[in-house]
Amino acid sequence: MGIVVLGTGSCLPKRVMSNVDLESIVDTNDEWIRTRTGIESRHIGGKDEQTYILASRAAEKAMVAAEVTPDQIGLIVVGTISSHMQMPSTACFVQTEIGAKNAFAYDLNAACSGFMYGLDLAYKYILADHSMKVLVIGAETLSSRLDWADRNTCILFGDGAGAAVFGFTDDDRGIIGTHMLSDGSLWELLHMHGPESSNPDLKVENNTGAFIRMEGREVFKHAVRAMEDSVNTLLASKGLSIDDISLIIPHQANIRILHKLVERLKVTPDKVFINVSKYGNTSAASIPIALDDANSQGLIAEGDMVLFCSFGGGFTWGAALIKW
Incomplete structure (x- = not known):
């Protein structure tokens, strides 16, 4: 008996922004971006492509793949840091958009680990109620949260959404385990301020605006070590080794982090799914988009051991293992 992925889906904005396009916006060039990040292009939201719209289209595809109707959904969790409104949640907008009248819905802010934390929640909810x-959706329009004059961040991120429907099965497939962690003491290395307070006594000093701010080199070191440790801890707790894994789907941060993770985990590159070149870093949408890509390409077969790992602002990080 286990909690399985019944179906996956994804949605990307129509507009594709290449590295060459960025050359007219900020002081950078295609070669500099590709060699340092592995990113060649990213999708940028346009008119009628708000976060909840992308999330809803991804959700609809996942439900079709899962052969589940909207009224069968009991819970909608959306991992996002870029909703178009503070309230209501993106998840409530998705509920209305897809017609999931029987679901309760809420957002989850864990930055790039948002989908992973949502997966962990789905696991616990379904264990408690098998019906x-x-x-679970990861959705972002990070183009609305970027300082387009900051070449250290604006080149990295893109928009998109990925979704998965989770349910119960009587066989031995499903989520084997999860291992989630966080460390709020390091928040300054990767953060985003909110709008300035209208209460002068609650104004935050040095609020540089609601943009992503990052200390890239420090984040790199923490990200690789944290993902490696969470993967090894999870595998050890289940009496497994990295050799038991069929496919690793990591957060698509940048190619240097991914290559270093491959090296530290001592796996061959063909065991790690990478699509960062096409989409950039889509934060909470990264893993579910990659999962849907791998699934739609037929790279995951029933019985495969699929490992996920992520790292994001907070810091938040973790790993999850599923027998497909």
Whole structure:
């Protein structure tokens, strides 16, 4: 008996921004971006492509793949840091958009680990109620949260959404385990301020605006070590080794982090799914988009051991293992 992925889906904005396009916006060039990040292009949201719209289209595809109707969804969890409104949540907008009238819905802010934390929640909810079907979505329009004059961040991120429907099965497939962690003491290395307070007594000093700010070199070191440790801890707790894994789907941060993770985990590159070149870093949408890509390409077969790992602002990080 286990909690399985019943179906996956994804949605990307129509507009594709290449590295060459960025050359007219900020002091950079295609070669500099590709060699340092592995990113060649990213999708940028346009008119009628708000976060909840991308999330809803991804959700609809996942439900079709899962052969689940909207009224069968009991819970919608959306991992995002770029909703178009503070309230209501993106998840509530998705609920209305897809017609999931029987679901309760809320957002989850864990930055790039948002989908992973949502997966962990789905696991716990369905363990408690085997009849429940949970829709977990990672969705971002980070183009609305970038300082387009800051070449250290604006070249990295893109927009998009990925979704998965989770449910119960009587066989031996499903989520084997999760291992989630966080460390709020390091928040300054990767953060985003909110709008300035209208209460002068609660104004935050040095609020540089609601943009992503990052100390890239420090984040790199923490990200690689944290993902490696979470993967090894999870595998050890289940009496497994990295050799038991069929496919690793990591957060698509940048190619240097991914290559270093491959090296530290001592796996061959063909065991790690990478699509960062096409989409850039889509934060909470990164893993579910990659999962849907791998799934739609037929790279995951029933019985495969699929490992996920992520790292994001907070810091938040973790790993999850599923027998497909």
